[in-house]
Amino acid sequence: MTEQHDLVGRIAALQEEVDQLRRAVASHAVVDQAIGVVIAVSGLRPEQGWEVLREVSQRTNTKLRVVAAQVVRWADCGALPEPTRTTLSTVLAAHHPPLGRALVRRPYRPWGVAERERSPRA
Template sequence: MVEQDDFTDRVTVLRQEVHQLREAVASHAVVDQAIGMVVALGGLRPDEGWQVLKSVSQHTNTKLREVARHLVEWPQRGRLPDDIRRSLETALAARTGTE
């Protein structure tokens, strides 16, 4: 019976890992899309877009994937949360020299 319990425990662990990996892949895709939006908005390179996203995340105390989600949903919703919008404007201005 111990073997069956070990097998069941292992299956449970593997299911949790698969779930976490699926979430990570989805989150990564959203972050990549948000980087693309920042690159287009600011005329930046992708590495600079990444830095802008990190800056917005840090300055708003919001998880990076949540900042990315807000940016990707922005066209559909028609607005960004005020703190993210202000931080994005500041970070873009700092990168583009239009402060």
């Protein structure tokens, strides 16, 4: 009976470990995408993009995967919540002074959105 109980406990522990690894892989993909966004808008190197995300996470006391998800959404829809927006602007300015503040202040608008907003709906 004890041997069977040990096996059940070991299986449960292994299932938990697999779940953690799955979450880590998914989180890693989002972080990589966010690094890509940061380097695309700033011209920084990948290791600097990582450092920017890490600093924003620390300064806002927000989990890195949450900051990364916000940055990826920002690239898609142009919305970046406070305080992530102001912190990202500050950190980018520190890493890339000529571009930093201007990059985050202007909301991103996908091509054609402004024209669609001005034209009356039929």
